Amino acid sequence: MANKNKKTVENFKSESSPPTGIQVVLREFKKDKLAMFSFLGIIALMVAVFVIASWIIDKEAVMKINLIERFTEPGVSGYILGADEAGRDMFGQLIIGAKNSLLIAIAITILANVVGITLGIIMGYYGGFIDNFFMRIIDFFITLPTLMIIIVVVTIVPKYGITELIFIIAAFQWMSTARLVRSKALSEARRDYISASKTMGTSDFAIMFKGLLPNLSSLLIVEVTLNFAGNVGIETGLSFLGFGLPPSTPSLGTLISYAMNPIILSSKWWIWLPASILILVLMLGINYVGQALRRSADAKQRLG
């Protein structure tokens, strides 16, 4: 007993510190089995997709038109998930499509968040005129009819592919991040440790990105994760509507859009259903992870 007491006192002395960010996140995931499962599942899925798409599947072979094998059913003559109307392997297309969709979503997330976070920190740190100026620009961008502009651009840009799609979507995705980061940076930049850094003669740039940025990290991780889930959805939605990628570049969206053909929708389920399930699983899973992260970033909502 005495021994135990002594130990608690010791612990209290040296480790009376609040748990670090990673410990909190781990605890939250232990409490929330669904988020834990989603996290592991998504990582495994993504790794599998990238490995299979890059090294195992031959893209040329998958996309080769083979009319004899038209609408082969799943499981027949080596087609795990059947074939489409041109006789192309659906499993291969699904994997390549998933890889494209994920890459696009990742690229959009990185691009939009780098812009949003940088701008948000600058606005929050300087405040005043700079803040007001960019706030007006953000307000302007938010009022724009995003979908319409994307559709117009897609229609008029002649050479339209993955890169163009990424830039157009990212152009309308940075504002909410910028606003969120700005509001947090605004309060964080008024803290003493920022002034203390100034009294050391540290430049504004170093203070913003070496001192302040890490202190926003819990917020940023949540924001980036949830944005990522959203961006997987956006690309799919656009492709589904026919404004995303051309059919020659498979993505989850283009695969699902085959369902617009009533015959395929009703009797050729293997063409659109796997892609739909995959996108659903991806978005839900990433969302669960994001929400668990959000809870661990906010002490009031924590489960564990």
Added chain:
Amino acid sequence: MGFVSTKELLTIRNLRTSFRIKDTFYPAVDDVSLTLRKNEILAIVGESGCGKSTLATSIVGLHNSIHTKVEGEILYNNQNLANLTEVQFNKLRGNDIGFIFQDPLSALNPLMRIGEQIAEGLIYHTKLNKKQREARVLELLEQVGISNASRVANQFPHQLSGGMRQRVMIAIALSGKPAIIVADEPTTALDVTIQAQILDLLKSLQDEIQSGIILITHDLGVVAEIADRVAVMYAGEIIEEAPVIELFRNPKHPYTRSLLNSIPQTHSENEKLEIIQGMVPSLMKLPREGCRFSSRVPWLDESVHEKNPKLHEVGPGHLVRCTCWQHFYFEDKEGSVNG
């Protein structure tokens, strides 16, 4: 007590720092003139809200030029700090001037290791390489009395005790071997025994590095212990300034006297605590002309007040605002501390 040189390190002349509130600038520090000499501890005392921190942050240029106007002269090395640009200031701060904050927990970056935070100034102001900086960090930590320096350098602020954190803050302020150290209530956030240790540390460090220290506090006990000279502030103005012994022996202004009388005296328990009723009015409510102190002494006869009370020299190095303290002297002689 160390030898105070006569050389003036820092000369503040007619400093006025005003904050913008709804498009009007209200002075939180008004017409303050002070000098700091080498190897001297100049204490600035006053109630909460009287502008002590504003004065301190004006010296290190922490004010944002859009919301705050800093006018007057803060002369250091033939430069007027009130007019420096951010880039010029960055050359001075952390090198010539060190700053110690009141609450070390909030003044240390929670996600940066102690060692990195101390090294921050060294990166910008010295040509030391990484190895040399690390060695210097350990040296600084030892200088401020932290024994297991290499361990502490690798820890985060929340892993240290309050006293250790303040020692770290002091190490940071010392890292550039500054000529001037500004300490804004460096002991207020600490408990009493630690306060004494931190004050001892400041005092002994000063003997070592011979810099001038501006020590801001509302604790006259602290002043009595380590200051050489004291300036008493009220509502943004200096109302009395004197060498420390003179101020304690012979306080003139009624406000100073009430501050002195309101130090709890533990040895004579039946002595009454004396305070002047009320508090420093908020910036927008301060009288724009006439004496700012008059609202605290409503019982005084109107004829006693001066229109624009000035500082008068009443003894060597002893300045008092207004001449009417003489009236006071008679009025509350019974409660006087003089004697």
